[in-house]
Amino acid sequence: MADTSAFIIDDTTDARVGRRIENVWYIFDHVVGKTRLGFKDLVLGYFDGKSFIPLDFSIHSEKGLRGKPRKEQYKKTCVPGSPGNTRRKECPVDKITQSITMIKRAVKHGFRAKYVLTDSGFSSKGFVQAMRQIKNQALHVVCGVRKDKRQYTYQGKKMDVKALHAMLKKEGNAKRCRKLNTRYFEVVVQYEGVGDVTLYLCRFPYQKQWRAFLSTDTSLSFLTMMEIYATRWTIEVFFKEMKQHLRLGQCQSRDFDAQIAHVTTCGILYTFLAYFRRVNAYESLGALFEGIVAELVEKNLAQRLWELFEELLQVVIISIAESGSVDLVQFKRSPEYEALKALFEESFLGNQLQAFNKSA
Numbered sequence: 001m002a003d004t005s006a007f008i009i010d011d012t013t014d015a016r017v018g019r020r021i022e023n024v025w026y027i028f029d030h031v032v033g034k035t036r037l038g039f040k041d042l043v044l045g046y047f048d049g050k051s052f053i054p055l056d057f058s059i060h061s062e063k064g065l066r067g068k069p070r071k072e073q074y075k076k077t078c079v080p081g082s083p084g085n086t087r088r089k090e091c092p093v094d095k096i097t098q099s100i101t102m103i104k105r106a107v108k109h110g111f112r113a114k115y116v117l118t119d120s121g122f123s124s125k126g127f128v129q130a131m132r133q134i135k136n137q138a139l140h141v142v143c144g145v146r147k148d149k150r151q152y153t154y155q156g157k158k159m160d161v162k163a164l165h166a167m168l169k170k171e172g173n174a175k176r177c178r179k180l181n182t183r184y185f186e187v188v189v190q191y192e193g194v195g196d197v198t199l200y201l202c203r204f205p206y207q208k209q210w211r212a213f214l215s216t217d218t219s220l221s222f223l224t225m226m227e228i229y230a231t232r233w234t235i236e237v238f239f240k241e242m243k244q245h246l247r248l249g250q251c252q253s254r255d256f257d258a259q260i261a262h263v264t265t266c267g268i269l270y271t272f273l274a275y276f277r278r279v280n281a282y283e284s285l286g287a288l289f290e291g292i293v294a295e296l297v298e299k300n301l302a303q304r305l306w307e308l309f310e311e312l313l314q315v316v317i318i319s320i321a322e323s324g325s326v327d328l329v330q331f332k333r334s335p336e337y338e339a340l341k342a343l344f345e346e347s348f349l350g351n352q353l354q355a356f357n358k359s360a
Helices: 083-090 095-108 125-132 161-171 222-230 233-244 256-282 287-323 335-345 348-359
Strands: 006-015 025-029 034-047 052-060 115-118 140-145 152-154 157-159 175-177 182-191 195-203 211-215
Touching (some): 006 025, 006 052, 006 095, 034 095, 052 083, 052 095, 052 256, 125 140, 140 222, 152 161, 157 161, 161 195, 211 222, 233 256
Antiparallel strands (some): 006 034, 140 211, 152 182, 195 211
């Protein structure tokens, strides 16, 4: 099975109404098309081919849009070098720079992925270059591309996406994807500072505007690229479920530390729920679920037999002690009793319990 693991980066609007909230500012909400008071929550997620889990986040403000809020904001003095002070320093940092930092941090902590998926808002040249420099070009970028003035070299000529689309259209090299019912252009170009990349230019059914996608993995076909890029939608589902079910953005505290704690606890809870959903929905008949069930059954059986053994032994000891023939209460405290108990613990069932506890 092909490796489709990916880091997914995106942000969401965290609208607020309290002007006194620490670091709150006006941000542009692309959904409603206007500025709103609040934050931008930048999230890095990991998709392993089946489940999405959040790995890292930061809260940002966009101070360049409006003037200062009319009311005085809450301010808190933080100890230099403390986590709260570090988080506050992230707030004014641009999201692309912070995205690069978070992905490098995830790789440093042992997370491995083949792709980095972003929409066109994060696919700057600097971002693509930074991703290709991580782990000796181990990460490939699959992203949407804006139709801006960035230059690509094709057949020895430098041109932007619009000019490239016009040339390909004139050459008549359009292809058709039956599965997606889409005509598209696929071309390998030279991206200065990055190397060879594949550009995919297409227009989906019932859409007026054509779109551009970029992949640093030049071996991907258009359909494979779209299937990989489609997993980016998992982070949109994550945002929706976090807001709808886990009440992300409902913290009313003025303290910025409380806002950080709120997003953190929501993310932890989502991770637990995602694992529960994975075990019960995706892999209920798979090796993971079967292994867990087998271990639990094995542990319960061994524990019950051991408890039954102890209970029977206790009944025998009490019965003999009441008869007065042998002081077995004193015998229970003797080295001989401990030797008998150790003999059972070293038996087959005892080994089962010890093996399970070590694996846990």
